[in-house]
Amino acid sequence: MNLQEYKDILHNGLWKQNPGIVQLLGLCPLLAVSSTVVNGVSLGLATALVMALSSGSIAPIRNYVPNEIRIPVFILIIAVLVTVVQYLMNAYMYGLYVVLGIFIPLIVTNCIVLARVEAFASKNAALPSALDGFAMGLGLTAVLGVLGAMREVLGKGTLFSGIDLALGDMAQGWVLHIIPDYKGFLIAILPPGAFIGLGLLIAGRNWLNLRAEQKARSKPAPSIAAPEAAQG
Amino acid sequence: MRRIARSTLQTAVNLVFFSVLATAILASTYFLTRDAIKKSEDAEKLKLINQIVPPALFDNDIIRDTLSIPANELLGTEGDTLAYRARLKGEDSAVVLESIAPDGYSGRIRLILAVRANGELGGVRVVTHKETPGLGDYIELTKSPWIKGFDGKSRAVYKDADWKVKKDGGQFDYMAGATITPRAVVKAVNKALIYFEQNRDKLFVVNEAQKESAK
Amino acid sequence: MISALWVMVGISLLLGAVLGYSAIKFKVEGNPLVEKIDAVLPQTQCGQCGFPGCKPYAEAIAKGEADINKCPPGGEEGIHKLAELLGVEFKPFGEGAGPRAKAVAFIDEQTCIGCTLCLQACPVDAIAGAAKQMHTIIASECTGCELCLAPCPVDCISMQPIEENIGNWKWQYPAIPIVQVNPR
Amino acid sequence: MWSSPFITTPSSVSQIMLRVLIALIPGIALYVWYFGPAILVSIALASITALATEAVMLKLRQRPLKPFLTDNSALITGWLLALSIPALAPWWLVVVGTAFGIAVAKHLYGGLGNNPFNPAMVGYAVLIVSFPAHMTHWLTPHPLGDIVLTFSEQMNYMFNGVLPAGLTLDALTMATPLDTLKTQLHLGLAANDIRDMPIYGRLAGKGSEMVSIGFAIGGLYLIYTRVINWLIPAVFLGALFVISGTFHLLDPVHYVTPMFHWFAGAAMLGAFFIYTDPVGGATTFKGRIIYASGAALITYLIRAFGGFPDGIAFAALLMNICVPLIDIWTQPRVFGKKGGGK
Amino acid sequence: MRQLHKFHGGVHPPTHKEESTRTPIAQAAIPSKLVIPLHQHVGNRAVPVVQVGERVLKGQIIGRPDGRLSSAVHASTSGTVSAIEMQVVAHHSGLPDLCVTLIPDGKDEWIAHSGVDYKQTPHTELRHILRQAGIVGLGGAVFPSDMKSYSNKHKIKTLVLNGAECEPYITCDDLLMRERAADILRGAEVLRELLYAEEVLIGIEDNKPEAIAAMRQAVQDDKHQFMEVIAVPTLYPGGGAKQLIRVLTGIEVAAGVRSTEMGTQCFNVATAYCVWRAITFGEPLLSRIVTVTGNVDRPQNYEVLLGTPVSELVKQAGNKPDTNRHIMGGPMMGVDLPSGAVGVTKATNCIIEASPALFPPPPPALPCIRCTRCADVCPADLQPQELYWFAKARDFGKTQEYSLFDCIECGACAYVCPSQIPLVQYYRFAKSEIWQREQEHQAAEIARERHEFRVLRLEREKQEKAERLAQKERAAVAAKPVAPTPAPALADPNADPDDTLQMRIDAAVARAKEQVAATEPPKNTDALTPQQQAEIAEIEARRAKFHEIASHAGADDESPKQS
Structure with missing residues (x-):
């Protein structure tokens, strides 16, 4: 594994195969908790942590797991890691734990976690696997953050509301009121806003990609080989 | 027939190994965080009560x-x-x-x-x-x-x-x-x-x- | 705590047993995917994909050894169909590997010496003739694969594009002048 | 080469849409008569917003402006939206709703003819979900309110949010007849007693029932000029009548008469102008029956049991989603073939 | 009063029939030249049987029918064949097809011909006469009438005679019925006999009262007992065969079903007229009635020799300078002719001279708003808006699911479309794409089979060769003391060892090069035994045959122009 390959892994997770807006995996929590930046980023980071841990821990044992029980064992490991994260959050970030609620345990069933384990960690060494899991998680976090910001600003006129839940009381004053005396555009906060926002994000990414492609076509550039996309 | 039986047993034992391992990890985390969780829950309750009872x-x-x-x-x-x-x-x-x-x-x-x-x-x-x-x-x-x-x-x-x-x-x-x-x-x-x-x-x-x- | 452990052990014993049993019992042999891919390919048997015929190419695709954009006679539409069938992304043809205009081979009979080399090259037996006798392409059977061009020692075979006539003429896609999307 | 047929009827999309606009006029006139001219400002504002949004979106999508700006479809969206929301609403409410309808519900789906949902109803849904409080301030009809705002006073409120000194919104506005009915039923009153309240007229709400009649007249004009098919309005009103009638007969204390349901809220507007929107509507004969009766059922369920006072818009959107499926399953029998559908 | 039925949909375009019905049918002048396409009918193109420079007589066959489904083509007048070549014909594509150009000598000299008494003649012979007379459906479908005039073991109850003529502008059948009703009915009687039909129902749209009256009079005068003239409501496309059968009998003939299977058959009135002329007088189909209307001074019906160039025909009606195109057929289903030079064919019922004022170019199409006006008027009960949607998206599978091939391309949908979408064009596009795909698919199937067979064959040959070698060795071992082995057969080139083959090729290459250098005649056939010459002749014949197969591949009507 050379540096370029690590770079590719990062590029894949954050942009090329972004789970949120390219692979469209794990949309249920994505849509449900992205009503504010803090919620979105927190769940995103929790997911990234789980993904890095699960990919990183499954990769070294991948050769010892018989094929018949591959999926059960993977799920088992993911479930354990998620529960550990859940306990930790319950203990040390209780406010956030309450806000994110059911979506923390639901990380287990978030298909992006299993998808990366299956597609990448079961074929690669521990370090790149952990990086891949983390990069994918970061990609998801980025989408959650941006979507959360869009919805929060439009819906409430604030940014980082609830940041004290994640970082403690000292962060209480960090909330930005972007638009003072804002009436609130509720649909942005409500579930439809999540769908519309995600649609716009996907469109935006495709547009950027198309533009980059056109630029590349006008002056041929060396194509970057990338690991195959995970499907499912 | 023997092959099936062997495969069945082998797989079962393998899975048991992994689940015992998982249970152990979970259990230890549970015990490590139990007190902290209790404390946070109480703190949260108190916060709510404090809003209406200074x-x-x-x-x-x-x-x-x-x-x-x-x-x-x-x-x-x-x-x-x-x-x-x-x-x-x-x-x-x-x-x-x-x-x-x-x-x-x-x-x-x-x-x-x-x-x-x-x-x-x-x-x-x-x-x-x-x-x-x-x-x-x-x-x-x-x-x-x-x-x-x-x-x-x-x-x-x-x-x-x-x-x-x-x-x-x-x-x-x-x-x-x-x-x-x-x-x-x-x-x-x-x-x-x-x-x-x-x-x-x-x-x-x-x-x-x-x-x-x-x- | 102990009970939790027993539950886990019990469940994993049971599930592991079921999985181990079914892994042997319900093993699936063969690969129906190859047939499906082969049905999409145009059957020109031209070998332009680098495989000796359509079926071998289909097998290679099914195994994941070959890309889906290696079949010029199938056109972009063929790639789209393969992409859909396999659930992968569309991949355009590489530089200069695109499909050419449909054509049939034609033997210049004045030059043909009746060597039968082209007969042996033709994958669909579309050339009629025998040793020392001049050969003729049966145009209706010719797939336009061009495999007969190379072996001909006197270069008497050429590809003749199929011209448009009343018989094979097609209605054009109606042009809608109103949608003037600038080419981007 | 030019291909046959070489002749066509002189009808055009623009003309069809214009007829729909014309058909809205009787209802609007009665609206002005009973509730004052504020609605005209709303309509004008919605029209300008609709055309401006349409133009911007066309430009962004690199489509020619002229044929689409003159097809009058954007105007219909604007007018229907303005008629669906309270006339005495702040100006930005109309603007946001119309712009959202045209930009998101129409153009992001591909513009005229490609929108699965009725853009005006999407705009309405967004508004009622986002600004429910503003969507409850309906003007009190002329014969009820003691205070009548002058035109300039209405404008002042819409654009500056300032009411004449000493007046509150409460004094000028009231809940809709459907909303009031729901509230009072909630408080345990019997339907009959509620209907005796002064805000109700012979059929439904005072004033608004006349507006409904105006829309019905316009709708009949549309059927007469064959701009819309008679089937959808007929089935919708018929189904609404049957459903509400059944409930009314079973329990007259809690469920009002079918007539009330016909003339309260947006039922007439929906029957003739919203459900008949061809783009998102069912196209087959059987499909239209399913579509319209489904809309009636959903409307009634929302009115009688739901969280919103009226259900026309949500019924339209929900049935819009079902249209592709309905159309697939109700394909008519082709000439000479046995059996229909697939 | 007969109970009439209805078909779904239909439109009422302005008829424009009065213009061309004011004067009786006129005889068009013999033009300066005739361009007679050899493919004027459904089926295989006729094969030319005359030579360039040959003098032909009026009624002489110049193209013989080729194959079962085909029809003869005749010289419309006497004159000299000046060319047999590809020329632009009356077809949507604007592409050329094989035509015989005839320069009339003005004598209009008939070939010897005579009719038969149909009652005394076997049916097979009557059909043969129709085929040799080039009789095809003159309503526009140009299906060979001989193929339509037997019942295929089905019991035919009703013969429908189509005089509806529903398309605007066209009045040729109207005038024919007014002026030649008796012959039409006699022709119909022949067809009824051929089909053993119980009754003949003659459907005429009620906007042609004179024709109805004339036909009724003729029924009475000739005492046709199985015939009835029925006025049907004027509604486009009521003159479509399926629609007329539906209106008159209530029977719906689905796409892909022969009407004979449903117990009916339908002929155009003009076809019946020609049948009568062909049987009783031996007159082949040489001319037809053509309405010349639209942007001309004197809209009128002409009896026109087949092959008359359209521009020469319209000159007789007084063409106007602002004419920008000629439409063959009606405005709903007609063909925009590629040029005025194309000859009138058996399908040409009407020539509409079009000007921008009369037929303004279509305005730009707007998106479909699913108003379903098209579905309301579709006579085939289709959902044109769905078909359009899928055809536009090139989702051809879906178009077939929505019964694209039941579309009769009547144009009613496009006529009413408020968005001015060229719907029919989309359907034609989708249909021809599907046809092509179907052909390609079949070709791929055949190629696969042939390839698999080849692989099998090579395998077998290899095996056989090995076996033969083994056998030979055994035989050699066994028969060594007795006699030398016979020389190996030279006939099987595959059995030749590769090196000898290569040697022979090299020799051949050298020979070929010599030939080219010496510019010898292509066949080095001097000094050959008669046997060799016979062999060569046989090879040549075979080659010619292959060549023919090769050049006719794919399209059954392609000329041998590849050589």
Whole structure:
């Protein structure tokens, strides 16, 4: 594994195969908790942590797991890691734990976690696997953050509301009121806003990609080989 | 046939190995975080209570100084609820009650309210509700300060007729277009105060369990 | 705590047993995917994909050894069909590997010496003739694969594009002048 | 080469849409008569917003402006939206709703003809979800309100949010007849007693019932000029009548008469102008029956049991989603073939 | 009064029939040249049987029918064949097809011909006469009438005679019925006999009262007992065969079903007229009635020799300078002719001279708003808006699911479309794409089979060769003392060892090069034994045959132009 390959892994997770807006995996929590930046980023980071841990821990044992029980064992490991994260959050970030609620345990069933384990960690060494899991998680976090910001600003006129839940009381004053005396555009906060926002994000990414492609076509550039996309 | 049996056994043993490993990890995390979780939960509860019963009003362990109240019509409850008692230097200062307003626009509204020993309201907060977002949800403190209008009110000053929204001739504000929700809340708070009046003596009784834990 | 452990052990014993049993019992042989891919390919048997015929290419795709954009006679539409069938992304033809205009081979009979080399090259037996006798392409059977061009020692075979006539003429896609999307 | 047929009827999309606009006029006239001219400002504002949004979106999508700006479809969206929301609404309410409808519900789906949902109803849904409080301030009809705002006073409120001194919104506005009915039923009153309240007229709400009649007249004109098919309005009103009638007969204390349901709220507007929107509507004969009766059922369920006072818009959107499926399953029998559908 | 039925949909375009019905049918002048396409009918193109420079007589066959489904083509007047070549014909594509150009000598000299008494003649012979006379459906479908005039073991109850003529502008059948009703009915009687039909129903749209009256009079005069003239409501496309059968009998003939299977058959009135002329007088189909209307001074019906160039025909009606195109057929289903030079064919019922004022170019199409006006008027009960949607998206599978091939391309949908979408064009596009795909698919199937067979064959040959070698060895071992082995057969080139083959090729290459250098005649066939010459002749014949197969591949009507 050379540096370029690590770079590719990062590029894949954050942009090329972004789970949120390219692979469209794990949309249920994505849509449900992205009503504010803090919620979105927190769940995103929790997911990234789980993904890095699960990919990183499954990769070294991948050769010892018989094929018949591959999926059960993977799920088992993911479930354990998620529960550990859940306990930790319950203990040390209780406010956030309450806000994110059911979506923390639901990380287990978030298909992006299993998808990366299956597609990448079961074929690669521990370090790149952990990086891949983390990069994918970061990609998801980025989408959650941006979507959360869009919805929060439009819906409430604030940014980082609830940041004290994640970082403690000292962060209480960090909330930005972007638009003072804002009436609130509720649909942005409500579930439809999540769908519309995600649609716009996907469109935006495709547009950027198309533009980059056109630029590349006008002056041929060396194509970057990338690991195959995970499907499912 | 032997091949199948062997494969079956092998796979089962493999899976058992992994699950025992997983259980062990889980168990250890559980024990490591158990106390911290308990502490955070209590801290969170205290935070909520502090909103309606300022810390200056009590010096007891209010989280543990509880009384179980069976289902009651005035409180709108349908099962046992807990009342938290605040005491300052041994004197009863306030009680925190749970109440349910059954007739919100879209279902029940769960409230907690603090009543001071003198019958004044320490404050009211909405715990859960399903009112229309943007219309009936101004009863939440995060959306509007409306709920603070209850602070300091008592049945000594406001008679039954006053415990209504202004539109119906009472004393309480409401927002145009959403009157059902505040009506329900005002009604529920008034009934909870009546309950307090009727059961005042019972509410502050120190039960045995409390005595034990106070030691 | 202990009970939790027993539950886990019990469940994993049971599930592991079931999985181990079914892994042997319900093993699936063969690969129906190859047939499906082969049905999409145009059957020119031209070998332009680098495989000796359509079926071998289909097998290679099914195994994941070959890209889906290696079949010029199938055109972009063929790639789209393969992409859909396999659930992968569309991949355009590489530089200069695109499909050419449909054509049939034609033997210049004045030059043909009747060597039968083209007969042996033709994957669909579309050339009629025998040794020392001049050969002729049966145009209706010719797939336009061009495999006969190279072996001909006297270069008497050429590809003749199929011209448009009343018989094979097609209605054009109606042009809608109103949608003037600038080519981007 | 030019291909047959070489002749066509002189009809055009623009003309069809214009007829729909014309058909809205009787209802609007009665609206002005009973509720004052504020609605005209709303309509004008919605029209300008609709055209401006349409133009911007066309430009962004690199489509020619002229044929689409003159097809009158954007105007219909604007007018229907303005008629669906309270006339005495702040100006930005109309603007946000119309712009959202045209930009998101119409152009992001591909513009005229490609929108699965009725853009006006999407705009309405967004508004009622986002700004429910503003969507409850309906003007009191002329014969009821003691205070009548002048035109300039209405404008002042819409654009500056300032009411004449000493007046509150409460004094000028009221809940809709459907909303009032719902509230009062909630408070335990019987339907009959509620209907005796002064805000109700012979059929439904005072004033608004006349507006409904105006829309019905316009709708009949559309059927007469064959701009719309008679089937959808007929089935919708018929189904609404049957459903509400059944409930009314079973329990007259809690369920009002079918007539009330016909003339209250947006039922007439929906029957003739919203459900008949061809783009998102069912196209087969059987499909239209399913579509319209489904809309009637959803409308009634929302009115009688739901969280919103009226259900026309949500019924339209929900049935819009079902249209592709309905159309697939109700394909008519092809000439000479046995059996229909697939 | 007969109970009439209805078909779904239909439109009422302005008829424009009055213009061309004011004067009786005129005889068009013999033009300066005739361009007679050899493919004027459904089926295989006729094969030319005359030579350039040959003098032909009126009624002489110049193209013989080729194959079962085909029809003869005749010289419309006497004259000299000046060319047999590819020329632009009356077809949507604007592409050329094989035509015979005839320069009339003005004598209009008939070839010897005579008719038969149909009652005394076997049916097979009657059909043969029709085929040799080039009789095809003159309503526009140009299906060979001989193929339509037997019942295929089905019991035919009703013969429908189509005089509806529903398309605007066209009045040729109207005038024919007014002026030649008796012959039409006699032709119909022949067809009825051929089909053993119980009754003949003659459907005429009620906007042609004179024709109805004339036909009724003729029925009475000739005492046709199985015939009835029925006025049907004027509604386009009521003159479509399926629609007329539906209106008159209530029977719906689905796409892909022969009407004979449903017990009916339908002929155009003009076809019936030609049948009568062909049987009783031996006159082949040489001319037809053509309405010349639109942007001309004197709209009128002409009896026109087949092959008359359109521009020469319209000159007789007084063409106007602002004419920008000629439409063959009606405005709903007609063909925009690629040029005025194309000859009138058996399908040419009408020539509409179009000007921008008369037929303004279509305005730009707007998106479909699913108003379903098209579905309301579709006579085939289709959902044109769905078909359009899928055809536009090139989702051809879906178009077939929505019964694209039941579309009769009547144009009613496009006529009413408020968005001015060229719907029919989309359907034609989708249909021709599907046809092509179908052909390609079949070709791929055949190629696969042939390839698999080849692989099998090579395998087998290899095996056989090995076996033969083994056998030979055994035989050699066994027969060594007796006799030398016979020389190996030279006939099987595959059995030759590769090196000898290579040697022979090299020799051949050298020979070929020599030939080219010496520019010898292509066949080095001097000094050959008669046997060799016979062999060569046989090879040549085979080659010619292959060549023919090769050049006719794919399209059954392609000329041998590849060589």
